[in-house]
Amino acid sequence: MMLEVQDLHVYYGAIKALKGINFHLDKGEIVALIGANGAGKSTTLNTISGLLRARHGKIIFEGKDITRAPAPDIVRMGIAQVPEGRKIFATLTVMENLEIGAFIHNDQEQIRKDMETVFKRFPRLSERRNQLGGTLSGGEQQMLAIARGLMTRPKLLLLDEPSMGLAPVLVEQIFEIIQEINQQGTSILLVEQNAQMALSIADRAYVLETGNVIMEDEGYKLLENPQVIEAYLGGRH
Amino acid sequence: MRSSIVAPRLSLTQKIVQTKIIGKALIALVALAVLYLLAVNAIKNPTVFLQQLVNGLQLGFVYALIALGYTMVYGIVRLINFAHGDVFMVGAFISFYAISRFQLHDWVAKLSPGMSPFVARAIGSITVILLSMTLCALLAFVIERVAYKPLRDAPRISALITAIGVSFFLEYFGALKFVFSPNFTPYKRPFDVVTWTLGRQGFGKLVEGEGVPEGNIIFSNIFVIIVLTSIFLLLLLQYIVTKTRVGKAMRATAYDKPTARLMGINIDSIISITFGIGAAWAGAAGMLYATAFPQVFFWMGIIPGLKAFVAAVLGGIGSIPGAFVGALIMGQAETLSAGYISTPMRDAIAFSILIIVLLIRPTGIFGEPSREKA
Numbered sequence: 219m220m221l222e223v224q225d226l227h228v229y230y231g232a233i234k235a236l237k238g239i240n241f242h243l244d245k246g247e248i249v250a251l252i253g254a255n256g257a258g259k260s261t262t263l264n265t266i267s268g269l270l271r272a273r274h275g276k277i278i279f280e281g282k283d284i285t286r287a288p289a290p291d292i293v294r295m296g297i298a299q300v301p302e303g304r305k306i307f308a309t310l311t312v313m314e315n316l317e318i319g320a321f322i323h324n325d326q327e328q329i330r331k332d333m334e335t336v337f338k339r340f341p342r343l344s345e346r347r348n349q350l351g352g353t354l355s356g357g358e359q360q361m362l363a364i365a366r367g368l369m370t371r372p373k374l375l376l377l378d379e380p381s382m383g384l385a386p387v388l389v390e391q392i393f394e395i396i397q398e399i400n401q402q403g404t405s406i407l408l409v410e411q412n413a414q415m416a417l418s419i420a421d422r423a424y425v426l427e428t429g430n431v432i433m434e435d436e437g438y439k440l441l442e443n444p445q446v447i448e449a450y451l452g453g454r455h
Numbered sequence: 456m457r458s459s460i461v462a463p464r465l466s467l468t469q470k471i472v473q474t475k476i477i478g479k480a481l482i483a484l485v486a487l488a489v490l491y492l493l494a495v496n497a498i499k500n501p502t503v504f505l506q507q508l509v510n511g512l513q514l515g516f517v518y519a520l521i522a523l524g525y526t527m528v529y530g531i532v533r534l535i536n537f538a539h540g541d542v543f544m545v546g547a548f549i550s551f552y553a554i555s556r557f558q559l560h561d562w563v564a565k566l567s568p569g570m571s572p573f574v575a576r577a578i579g580s581i582t583v584i585l586l587s588m589t590l591c592a593l594l595a596f597v598i599e600r601v602a603y604k605p606l607r608d609a610p611r612i613s614a615l616i617t618a619i620g621v622s623f624f625l626e627y628f629g630a631l632k633f634v635f636s637p638n639f640t641p642y643k644r645p646f647d648v649v650t651w652t653l654g655r656q657g658f659g660k661l662v663e664g665e666g667v668p669e670g671n672i673i674f675s676n677i678f679v680i681i682v683l684t685s686i687f688l689l690l691l692l693q694y695i696v697t698k699t700r701v702g703k704a705m706r707a708t709a710y711d712k713p714t715a716r717l718m719g720i721n722i723d724s725i726i727s728i729t730f731g732i733g734a735a736w737a738g739a740a741g742m743l744y745a746t747a748f749p750q751v752f753f754w755m756g757i758i759p760g761l762k763a764f765v766a767a768v769l770g771g772i773g774s775i776p777g778a779f780v781g782a783l784i785m786g787q788a789e790t791l792s793a794g795y796i797s798t799p800m801r802d803a804i805a806f807s808i809l810i811i812v813l814l815i816r817p818t819g820i821f822g823e824p825s826r827e828k829a
Contacts, residue, residue, distance in 0.1 A: 269713050293719035305714040307707045318707045321700070322719035370719065 219278075220245045220405055221266070221297075221374060226275035228258075228265050235261040237429035238275065243374070248396070248406040250416040250437065252450055253426035259409040260302050262426075263376045266407075267299045268292040279374070294322050298372035302379045302409075304363040308352025312343050315351050315362055319369030329369075336365045339395065357388040364395065374405045381412045393419055413450040417441045425450070482811060496795055502654075506672045507794045508787065513678045513747060515786020516685035520740035521763035522770070522778035523692060524733025530773040531709045531729045533611060534603065537618040540760015541625035542595060542734045544753065546587045546741025548635050551642055551751045553583045560645035580645040584684070584742050591738030592731035599730040604723070629753035642749040649676045681743045688736055689779055695732070696775060705729055709773075758802065762789070765809040771819030780820060784808075 221243040228236040236258045243249045251259045264270045266277055268289035277285045284292055307315050316336060320329045337344035340361045346354060351362060360380055367375055377396065381389040393415050400406050410416035417423055420437035425446060433440065440446050471477060497504040521543050528536045553559040560579035563570060602621050606614045629635040650661040654671030667673055696702040708715040708725045715722055744759060745751050766785040770777025788808060793801040812819060 267717055269716065289713075289716035290719045290721050293717065299717050301714055301717060305711055307710045307714070309710050310703065310706055314703050314706075317700075318703055318715075318718050318720070321704060366718070 219243070220247075220280060221407070222276075222278040223262070223266070224276040224278070226262070226265060226277065227273045228261050228270055229273055230261075235429055236265070236272075239424075239426070239429070239431045241424050241431060241434065243405060243407055245405055246400070246403070247421045248400050248408060248419055248437075250408045250410060250413075250420035250423040251426055252410055252413040252416055252423055252440075252446075254411070254450070256428065257426040258429045259426055260378055263299055263378050263407070263409055266292075266297065266376060290322075293370050293372075296371070296373035297376065298367040298370040298374075299376040300363045300367040300378060300380065302382065304356075304359045306351040306354070306359050306362050306366065308350065310351055311348050312351060312354070312362060313347045315366050316343075316369050319366035322370060332369055332371065336368055339398075340365050356383050357385070357391075360384060360388075360392060361395075364392075364399075368399070368404075372404055374407065375399065377406060377408045379409060379411060381410060381415060389415060413446070414441070417446075478814065482815060492795055493791065502670050502672055503794070507790050509672055509674050509678065511787035511790035512783070513681050513786070514789060515783040516681050517740050517744050517747070518759065518763045518766050518785050519779045519782035520685055520688060520736045520743070521759060522766040522782045523689070523775060524737045525764050525767040526770070526772055526775060526778040527705075527729050527733045529767070531705060531726055532603070532607070532614075534614050534618060535764065535772075536730075536733075537615070537760075537764075538598060538602075538621035538625060539733065539737055540756035540758075540763070541622050541629075542591050542598075542756070543737040543741045543744070543760060544629065544751075544756030545594060545625065546591045546734075546738030547642075547745040547751050547755060548629070548741075549587045549590050549738065550583050550645075550742035550745060551640065553586055554645050555643050559583050559586065576646050583645055584739050587738040587742045588735035589738075591741070592735040595730040595734030596727050599727055603730075604726075626753055626756075635751070635753050637753065639750050639752045642745045642751050644677075644746050644749060646676070650674070651676075677747050681747060684739065684743060688739060692732065692736065693775065701725070701728060762805050765805060765812075767819075768809060769812050769819055771821035774819070774821040777819055777821035 219242050223239060223241050225238045225240060226236050227234070227238050239258070239262065241249070241251075251262060253259055261270060265272050266284075268284070268287055268291070272285055275285070276283055279292075279295060279297060282295070284295065284297075287295070307318060310318065313333075316333055317329075320332065323329055337347070342358055343362055343365055346358065351359065354362060364377070364380070367377075380392050380396065384392065389412065396406060396408070397419055408416055408420060417437045417440050423435065423437050423440050424431050425433040425440070433443070433446070435443065441451075465473065493504075521539065524539050524542075525536060528534055528539070558565075560576065560583050562582065563578045564572065564575040567575070598621055602617050603614055606617060630637040650673050652659045652661050652668060652671040652673050654668060656668070656671075659668075659671075661667065661673055694702075696705060704715065704720045704725050705728070707718065708720060708722050712722050715725075740759075741756075744755075762785055763782060766781035767778045768781070769784060770779065770781025772778075785805060785808070789801045789805055792804040796804070816822075
């Protein structure tokens, strides 16, 4: 197991956001966490990334307990997050955003190569490399956010709502890219409200509801699960 | 077709209030009066006017060095660091002790007497300014760790009040007899003042005891040193912020701390470095200011600190070029109002600028950079 989350409890002040969730992810998998607003999906990712503190429970990554590790250390171990709402640095250029992604690395030669790879994958970013991040369109910003995450050379990529606010064509493009990244050996933990898209590419998925995992199965099976169809896929298609 | 929505008819008073016409007219009137005053005086006696500009430039560059610290710290932790002016004061005192007590400015001359005195003094003075900068940076690290870091997640007003507390602490700790003493102390410059004249006849050296030739402006080596040092430090800062790894991390941290952490940036060290750089620049300003106005005093940081703060607001707090431009404007405003209105009025006018900026353009000249679209 690459990542194992055991009985995770997280609070925002007095409000309990995660009520003891368990899940795991094997190397090379795409695992999706789906659920409505407030189910605790982003909270889970932020706790893994070290931005939030767990009150109980454990997060184990490649055999190491990372529950109490600070966020910068977690990136160094190989877990990168592409945050919800993209959160690119609007006042930095596209290049600088990518350089910040490579902040934890010092080997200039390899960073340059990574950058070339990223620009090959996202030619739009290459065209706009000297533009400020804030001037990009929503889709370009999402690409930049993913590219910036890749610059950290992650073993595990956490993606928080990558389809948010994007046109359907772009959503498909982004999901293709996610699959490509996965095929090249990066494991992926995907949080999505767009359950349809997420389940269609996920090896396995967990359904979260108000801080609990209520279902777990292989992606395509959940797509056919009547309960899931009812609650998250908008009835029958 | 007639529109169904009818614009509500405004009464005259409502119009006046809504368009803020009176305030705008008043400001326009003041601006015109100032321009008129300046133009009349510039035509009547261009030499004096140019001389004022030169003096204002010297002051403006010192303010710029202080203002950079305000603006950088505000940019990264959204804190008006009111202790910054007192760090400037400490910088002046450090250079004072280094020169008067330890003769640090003379070390090269003592070690190798054969060296040209100019070079020896230059290296010695640079040593002193570097010492001031380093110690001020260390002081700022300590202040940040002890006073501000524990309040990082507290409401902003708590940190602001703490900054005022730190400011008082530095002032009155400095006023103690065994620290900096409560008295004005004459400052010994690390080099002798040389004054030059510049006029139609060309460039010349002012001989001591002789008057300034008619139609000439004068400037000293202090002016040259202040301008060159400030420009160098400004460019260095610009380079650090835009080109280096730390600078980029500083900008990322200023923009979005949680995301910066997700990229592996240790925001605590970045914040410390920002405080350190700001304080180092203020330390340099302290030495330059004391060289230009040769006395040191434990309250000497208050007024230059506040003026630099106004400069930072005027330029757009958070913006580095803004701080620089704002400071140059403040320098001119101060010397011109001292020259053409009255000396005691210069502080009143400087702070009126703050009020006017806050009224008509609170974001300052350069404003905040545009935010990411939602």
